[in-house]
Amino acid sequence: MNQPTEGRILLVGEGNFSLSASLIENRTVSGPQLTASCIDTFVAVQESHRLAASNIAFLEKARAMVLFEVDAVDMHNHPDIKLHEYERVVFNFPLADRHNIKKNRALLSDFFSSVKNILDSKRGQVMVTLCKGQGGTPADQPMRSWHDSWQAVSMAANAGLILTQIYPFQTQDFPRYHSVGFRFQDKCFNTDSALVHVFEMARSVTVPSVDASRRFIHQDNQDFVVSAYIRRKLDRWSLLEKENHPLHRLHQHLVTRLSATSPSPTVLHSNHPALPTVLGGHKSWLAVNPGHDAEMEPEDTIVNPEGADKVSDCGSSSRPSSKQLKDLENIEKAAAVVEDSTGDAKLLPGVSGPGLSGRSFRHGVERDGTEREAECAEPCGSASKPATGVLACVSSPVFVVHKMTRPRQNESVTSGVSGDDGASSEVKAMDTDDDAQEPEPLNGAASQTSSKPESTEENGILGTVQSATARSLFHLRSSLFENLTHLSDMLKSKSSKAVMMSGTVFRNCPISSCELPVSHETIFLAESEDTNMDDLANQLCAALRAVMREDTAPKVKVRNTKYLLNLAGTTNNIHVALTLELEGVQKCATLGHVIRFSDVRDGQTAGSEEVSTTQMGAVLYLDNIAFHALQLPDVRLLWSEDDRFIEQFSKEGINSLANFSSFKPFSLYPVCFVHDISFWESPQRVFEEADFFEVVREVADDVVTSVTLVDKFDNAAEGKTSRCYRLVFQSHDCALSYINSWKLQSVLRLRVAHQLGVTLR
Numbered sequence: 141m142n143q144p145t146e147g148r149i150l151l152v153g154e155g156n157f158s159l160s161a162s163l164i165e166n167r168t169v170s171g172p173q174l175t176a177s178c179i180d181t182f183v184a185v186q187e188s189h190r191l192a193a194s195n196i197a198f199l200e201k202a203r204a205m206v207l208f209e210v211d212a213v214d215m216h217n218h219p220d221i222k223l224h225e226y227e228r229v230v231f232n233f234p235l236a237d238r239h240n241i242k243k244n245r246a247l248l249s250d251f252f253s254s255v256k257n258i259l260d261s262k263r264g265q266v267m268v269t270l271c272k273g274q275g276g277t278p279a280d281q282p283m284r285s286w287h288d289s290w291q292a293v294s295m296a297a298n299a300g301l302i303l304t305q306i307y308p309f310q311t312q313d314f315p316r317y318h319s320v321g322f323r324f325q326d327k328c329f330n331t332d333s334a335l336v337h338v339f340e341m342a343r344s345v346t347v348p349s350v351d352a353s354r355r356f357i358h359q360d361n362q363d364f365v366v367s368a369y370i371r372r373k374l375d376r377w378s379l380l381e382k383e384n385h386p387l388h389r390l391h392q393h394l395v396t397r398l399s400a401t402s403p404s405p406t407v408l409h410s411n412h413p414a415l416p417t418v419l420g421g422h423k424s425w426l427a428v429n430p431g432h433d434a435e436m437e438p439e440d441t442i443v444n445p446e447g448a449d450k451v452s453d454c455g456s457s458s459r460p461s462s463k464q465l466k467d468l469e470n471i472e473k474a475a476a477v478v479e480d481s482t483g484d485a486k487l488l489p490g491v492s493g494p495g496l497s498g499r500s501f502r503h504g505v506e507r508d509g510t511e512r513e514a515e516c517a518e519p520c521g522s523a524s525k526p527a528t529g530v531l532a533c534v535s536s537p538v539f540v541v542h543k544m545t546r547p548r549q550n551e552s553v554t555s556g557v558s559g560d561d562g563a564s565s566e567v568k569a570m571d572t573d574d575d576a577q578e579p580e581p582l583n584g585a586a587s588q589t590s591s592k593p594e595s596t597e598e599n600g601i602l603g604t605v606q607s608a609t610a611r612s613l614f615h616l617r618s619s620l621f622e623n624l625t626h627l628s629d630m631l632k633s634k635s636s637k638a639v640m641m642s643g644t645v646f647r648n649c650p651i652s653s654c655e656l657p658v659s660h661e662t663i664f665l666a667e668s669e670d671t672n673m674d675d676l677a678n679q680l681c682a683a684l685r686a687v688m689r690e691d692t693a694p695k696v697k698v699r700n701t702k703y704l705l706n707l708a709g710t711t712n713n714i715h716v717a718l719t720l721e722l723e724g725v726q727k728c729a730t731l732g733h734v735i736r737f738s739d740v741r742d743g744q745t746a747g748s749e750e751v752s753t754t755q756m757g758a759v760l761y762l763d764n765i766a767f768h769a770l771q772l773p774d775v776r777l778l779w780s781e782d783d784r785f786i787e788q789f790s791k792e793g794i795n796s797l798a799n800f801s802s803f804k805p806f807s808l809y810p811v812c813f814v815h816d817i818s819f820w821e822s823p824q825r826v827f828e829e830a831d832f833f834e835v836v837r838e839v840a841d842d843v844v845t846s847v848t849l850v851d852k853f854d855n856a857a858e859g860k861t862s863r864c865y866r867l868v869f870q871s872h873d874c875a876l877s878y879i880n881s882w883k884l885q886s887v888l889r890l891r892v893a894h895q896l897g898v899t900l901r
Contacts, residue, residue: 141267141336142168142313147227147260152212152251154178155320156189159232161198162314171202175221177210189320213250216257225260232269233319233334244274244290252299256341265338266301268292269309272333277809279306279335294811296339297877302807304784305338342782342807345876347887348372348841357541359418364541364614369837370646373658379778380410380642380660384790386766387660387778390687391642394662394760397683398640401676403666405640406630412641414630415623418541418614538615539646539657616646620663620759621705621714621735627665628739628755638666642762648830651847653774654728654767657837665737665757673756677718677734680758684720684731687769694722694768696731713738720760722768728775731768732760770803773872776842780873782806810872813881816850817889818864822897827863835895836867839888843881845870862901 142163149169151160160176163169176199178185185192185208199206207220212231215221236247248268255266273280276289293303311317311331319328348368355371356363366374379387398405408415617623620643627639642662649655664676677698684696698718705714718734737755767775777785784806821827836844844867851864867888869881893900 144168145227148224149174149228150226151176152231153234156192157195158316158318161195162316164202165316171204174204177207182208191318213254215254226258227260227263228265229255230267245295248295249298252296252301256299261341265340268337269334275335275337292337293809297875300344300875301339302342302875304340304806307336309334309336343874345843345871345874345880347883364418366541367834384786386789387762390762390766401679403637405638406636408641410643415626417617419617419622420614538618539648541614618647619645620661624737640664651833653845656775660762662760662762665755668754668756673734694725697723728764731765732758734758777872782873807872810870813869813878815867815885818901819898821861825897835892839891840884843869843871
């Protein structure tokens, strides 16, 4: 408050105008910059406050503007005030009623709603001084209960303001200041432990719209449907390419460190066309080798094999798990899929394409009705049994996507997308006319059905869904491990002895504060004869320690791990030999893995033997590294569009990454709003928590920071199962008001009932 400024300052609710006079006397502002106002008339002020006349005369002599009969909740309509934008608006010790706390909250809320109309949107600050305990933040000592405070942060959020600073109000800094207003009289009141709350404008949390026309990602001249949440993430600028963003600087730091090694890597662009984001198959190509006998703890694994065949025992033990029911459903659908003489899958007559879309085959059921061993593993860090009082978890680590052909007039596009067997899949774009030419089936097989692919407008997406056989299902890559074969090909071309790239990966995960479905990884691969595994691990460990603050951050250590991953459908093995992790950290402690990749290919000519090459490499999880290096309260901050986040790193050089942990929250004490949602599961369909999480993210984006299953029971008499989830709404960079959290909750309830077929309670 006492810091000099070049913009205009408006003081609201002045009593004897002593604070305004003190600011000019301290040379904080000049007279023409300052506007002082009060709610009383000129006569009433002089009669009520003995020092008012002298202070008003001092202000007028300094050429400050003095206004009377200014209502703090209607400033934006005042004929003189509305003519200007103010860099600082000060409301010192507001009070509406001594005994009614709700009236004081309403005063703050209406004041914030008015001041936002006259505040400088870029540099504007609102300063509200409150007595001890009134603000309702942890800065108040002792802190009052939430319902016994003015809830200043929540009231400001109603107008799109966040709390950015809070500091004590020191009366000695304002020698001319004389507090008045005790019992609404010309008497002093206690200002000890009073706090100045500084608020600034921020983006407000709103209910996001689902733009169906934008729910596509484009690759190799083909469109793939993704969830609205992922599409919104991809619509933003790339974090890896945003200048001064921590992930961008972390990538540059790793490039610098690895370039000092021998061989120096060729750095590939994150959108390199040879490294696809959409891959063939209904699940990740990564699978634990079932023939490898190794002792593993959950934190040791990238994909946890122990959770593959577990059955949830929540509720009645006689009721099949959702995995068992889904597998039975998949077997029935897969029985309708046959293969022609060329080995290409097709649908029998009467089986519609959309009926096999979505999550068909998601649990690893082959077309012959058998399960793939250990391929349907849980993602790292997720539990296989959702129980009450713990974070709910998902059962599939990948996002299944559909291939779509949008209507085009007199145009056909042929493109290749690698399928399960690595072959190119040709798709011809369709016309929507009745006489449109029937599409060629996948892989060029001759069509043996007379039915055309169905045109659909589900979720407002207009297009044609290709027959969803096992070969027409695709998924978003869950790790850059899935691009190892592509990187290996680059090394074999002899264009480089080492390659390196950072990219975006997608993994279905629980809703938590340290993991998001969209994250970033860096992968490094080099010829084995040029790289020593231990040297590479030590080099990476040193690079990671450089970004961790030694006095506060956990220590980085290297741990031996012995297990194999293989790329499904191939004989290629990934030997995960070393793990880089943080010591003593429970969540998201794994920072990377050092691997040996065995690339086994058939001979290029008939009768030739298999050709095997071995390469060394590493995968680093950038989001985990940044999360711990910056000591972020929530990993969602990496996606913040607020300039105050990036500005904290814009003045540092690329190599001075030790200062990463200097991150300071720019939204202090963001309020949490807790809402519960209860419903009966649909008896016609299997309830999947992954689907529930997807709806939550589609409606609330990243505002829901935690989802906990708090109650689950079976009604044996009616054969129904009830669930109750507790959702925590919070934003660390946007203004979230209670009314907006309630709106999100209301929309979420309706969307869950509509998309999942549940009955709300």
